[in-house]
Amino acid sequence: MADEPLVLGIETSCDETGVGIVHGTTLLADAVASSVNDHARYGGVVPEIASRAHLEAMVPTIQRALDTAGIKATDLDGIAVTAGPGLAGALLVGVSAAKAYAWALDKPLYGVNHLASHICVDQLEHGRLPEPTMALLVSGGHSSLLLSSDITSDVRPLGATIDDAAGEAFDKVARVLGLGFPGGPHVDRTARDGDGKAIAFPRGLSASNDPAYDFSFSGLKTAVARWVEARRRAGEEVPIADVAASFQEAVTDVLTRKAVRACKDNGVDHLMIGGGVAANSRLREMAQQRCDRAGIVLRVPRPGLCTDNGAMVAALGSEMVRRGRTPSAFDLSADSSLPVTEVHVPHTEFHAHAHESLR
Amino acid sequence: MLLLAFDTATPAVTAAVHDGTAVLAESYEVDARRHGELLLPTIGDVLRAAGVDKRELTAIAVGVGPGPYTGLRVGLVTAAALGHALGLPVHGVCTLDAIAHQARREGLTGPFTAATDARRKEVYWASYDEDGTRTDGPGVDRPGDLTPPQRSVGAGALLYPETFPGATGPEHVSAGALADYAATELAAGRELLPNAPLYLRRPDAQVPAGYKAVLPA
Ligand SMILES: [Zn+2]
Numbered sequence: 001m002a003d004e005p006l007v008l009g010i011e012t013s014c015d016e017t018g019v020g021i022v023h024g025t026t027l028l029a030d031a032v033a034s035s036v037n038d039h040a041r042y043g044g045v046v047p048e049i050a051s052r053a054h055l056e057a058m059v060p061t062i063q064r065a066l067d068t069a070g071i072k073a074t075d076l077d078g079i080a081v082t083a084g085p086g087l088a089g090a091l092l093v094g095v096s097a098a099k100a101y102a103w104a105l106d107k108p109l110y111g112v113n114h115l116a117s118h119i120c121v122d123q124l125e126h127g128r129l130p131e132p133t134m135a136l137l138v139s140g141g142h143s144s145l146l147l148s149s150d151i152t153s154d155v156r157p158l159g160a161t162i163d164d165a166a167g168e169a170f171d172k173v174a175r176v177l178g179l180g181f182p183g184g185p186h187v188d189r190t191a192r193d194g195d196g197k198a199i200a201f202p203r204g205l206s207a208s209n210d211p212a213y214d215f216s217f218s219g220l221k222t223a224v225a226r227w228v229e230a231r232r233r234a235g236e237e238v239p240i241a242d243v244a245a246s247f248q249e250a251v252t253d254v255l256t257r258k259a260v261r262a263c264k265d266n267g268v269d270h271l272m273i274g275g276g277v278a279a280n281s282r283l284r285e286m287a288q289q290r291c292d293r294a295g296i297v298l299r300v301p302r303p304g305l306c307t308d309n310g311a312m313v314a315a316l317g318s319e320m321v322r323r324g325r326t327p328s329a330f331d332l333s334a335d336s337s338l339p340v341t342e343v344h345v346p347h348t349e350f351h352a353h354a355h356e357s358l359r
Numbered sequence: 360m361l362l363l364a365f366d367t368a369t370p371a372v373t374a375a376v377h378d379g380t381a382v383l384a385e386s387y388e389v390d391a392r393r394h395g396e397l398l399l400p401t402i403g404d405v406l407r408a409a410g411v412d413k414r415e416l417t418a419i420a421v422g423v424g425p426g427p428y429t430g431l432r433v434g435l436v437t438a439a440a441l442g443h444a445l446g447l448p449v450h451g452v453c454t455l456d457a458i459a460h461q462a463r464r465e466g467l468t469g470p471f472t473a474a475t476d477a478r479r480k481e482v483y484w485a486s487y488d489e490d491g492t493r494t495d496g497p498g499v500d501r502p503g504d505l506t507p508p509q510r511s512v513g514a515g516a517l518l519y520p521e522t523f524p525g526a527t528g529p530e531h532v533s534a535g536a537l538a539d540y541a542a543t544e545l546a547a548g549r550e551l552l553p554n555a556p557l558y559l560r561r562p563d564a565q566v567p568a569g570y571k572a573v574l575p576a
Contacts (some may be wrong), residue, residue, distance in 0.1 A: 016378075045565040048428065048562035051432060052556075055369070059440065059441065073444060096436045097436045097439075100444065101443075103441075104445050330399040330400050330403065331400050
C-alpha cells in the first residue's frame with residue numbers, strides 16, 4: 001500500500017467539474033462542482049454554460065480535493081485527466097488545467113478515456129478489477145457493453161446504443177410525464193409507486209435476428225410518448241407512476257438481459273455496471289437477480305461513484321502509473337470522440353513526428 | 360520581476376517572458392484551432408529560450424479577451440492552474456489593450472480603435488485616445504453599427520474595410536506586447552484585471568420549444 005501511486009484526476013467531459021485523489025485503490029477525495037441546476041431549465045446540458053462553469057470551478061475544486069485528502073500537490077505521483085469522449089469545449093478546460101498542473105509540478109500527465117474511467121472507478125469500492133471484466137456503461141451520454149482484459153490497455157466494445165443513450169430516454173420520458181431534469185432520479189422515484197408490468201412497452205433490438213449486444217431506446221421513448229398522448233387525448237388520467245415503472249422495467253430488462261448474455265457468450269464471470277443510470281434502483285435490483293441466477297459476480301459502485309466524477313479518472317490514472325504506462329505529451333488534445341479502444345493517449349514517437357509534419 | 364505572459368483570445372498562440380525592463384523571449388504562432396495543444400509547449404519553449412526556470416517566475420499575465428470562448432478559456436484556465444501550482448499572482452489584461460499598446464509602440468499616434476474578429480459578422484472592439492488610454496469599450500458589435508474611426512488596427516478592422524478604412528496591423532495580440540503593457544502598468548502602481556474572461560456575450564442556450572407531440576395532429 002505504501003508504494004501505491006498517489007494520483008489526482010480531473011473530469012470535465014460534461015456538466016460536472018470533478019477532481020478526485022486516490023492512493024492506489026483507496027479514495028482520498030472526490031470533489032465535485034456541478035452546473036446541473038444551470039441546465040435544468042433548458043432540459044439538457046448546454047455546452048457553453050458547462051464550459052464557463054468548469055473554468056470558474058477548476059482551481060477551487062482542485063484545492064478542495066487537496067484539502068480533503070490532506071496532501072500537498074507536490075506529493076502527487078501523477079495527474080490524470082479525461083481526454084475524451086465528451087463535450088469538446090468542456091473537455092478542453094480540464095485538459096488545459098491538467099497540463100498546467102502536471103507541468104508546473106513536474107508530474108507525469110495521463111490523458112485517459114472517460115468510459116474506461118467509469119469502469120475503473122469500481123476499484124475504489126470493490127478492489128482491483130478481475131481480468132477479464134464485462135462492463136455495462138449506461139448514462140445520459142453512453143450505453144455500451146465493453147469487455148476489458150486490462151483496464152489500462154485493452155477495452156473492447158461489444159455493443160452500444162444505435163440511437164439514444166439510456167439516460168437520454170429517461171430525460172425524454174421524464175419530460176413527457178412532466179417530471180424534472182435530469183430524468184433518471186425523478187423516474188426512479190416516481191416508479192416506486194407504480195407497477196412495472198402495467199404497460200407492455202417494447203424491448204428494442206430484442207428479436208432473435210437483432211444484434212445481440214446493441215441497444216435502441218428511441219422506439220421505446222416514442223412508444224411511451226404515444227401511449228401517454230393517446231390517454232390525454234381521450235381525456236383519461238395518465239397513471240404516471242405506472243408509466244414510469246413500466247418504462248423503467250423495459251429499459252432495465254433489455255440492459256440486464258444483454259449484459260448477462262454477453263458475459264455468458266464470452267465466458268466472463270464478473271459484470272460491472274457504471275454510469276449515471278447505474279444509480280437506478282430497479283436496474284441494480286434486476287441486475288443482481290439475473291447475475292445471481294447466472295452465477296455471475298455483479299460489481300456496481302455506490303451511486304456517487306457511478307455518475308461523472310474526478311475519482312474515476314484518478315483511479316484509472318493511478319492504475320496507469322502502477323502499470324508503468326507511458327505518460328501523455330504536453331500537446332495532448334481533447335478529443336470529443338475519443339474511441340473507447342484508446343484507453344489513454346500516450347506520447348509516442350509516431351505522434352511526435354506526425355505533430356512535427358503538421359507544423 | 361520575471362513575468363510569464365500569454366494570450367489565447369485571438370488566432371495567435373503566444374507566450375513571452377519579461378524581466379520588468381524588456382522581453383527576454385517571445386513565441387507567436389497563428390493557429391486558431393489548436394490553442395489547447397500548443398499553449399503549454401509554447402510556454403515551455405519561451406522559458407527555455409529566456410533561460411528562466413519556472414520556479415524563478417514572480418507573476419503571470421494573461422489576456423482575458425474578449426475573444427472566441429473556447430480558445431480564450433485555454434489561456435485563462437492555464438493561468439489559473441499555473442498560478443495555483445506555482446504560487447504566483449495572476450494578472451488579467453484586456454487583449455485589446457495589449458494590441459493597442461503594441462500599435463503605439465510600432466508608431467501609431469492619435470486616437471484609434473482596436474478590433475478583433477468576434478465571428479458571426481461581429482467584432483470585439485475598444486477605442487483609445489492619443490495617450491493610449493481606453494476611452495470606450497470593450498464591446499462586441501456588427502461593424503456597420505459602429506461609428507467609423509479615423510484609425511484602426513487588428514484583424515477585426517482589417518476584415519471590414521468599409522467600417523475601418525485604412526486599417527493596419529498588428530493583426531493579433533503578441534504576448535511580448537501584453538507582457539510589456541502589464542509590466543508598465545504594474546511598475547506605475549496601477550492594478551490590472553482579475554483573471555476572469557471578458558465574454559461580452561451571454562452563452563448560446565436554446566430553450567427547447569416545449570415537448571413535441573409524436574402522434575399525427
Ligand atoms: Zn460519463
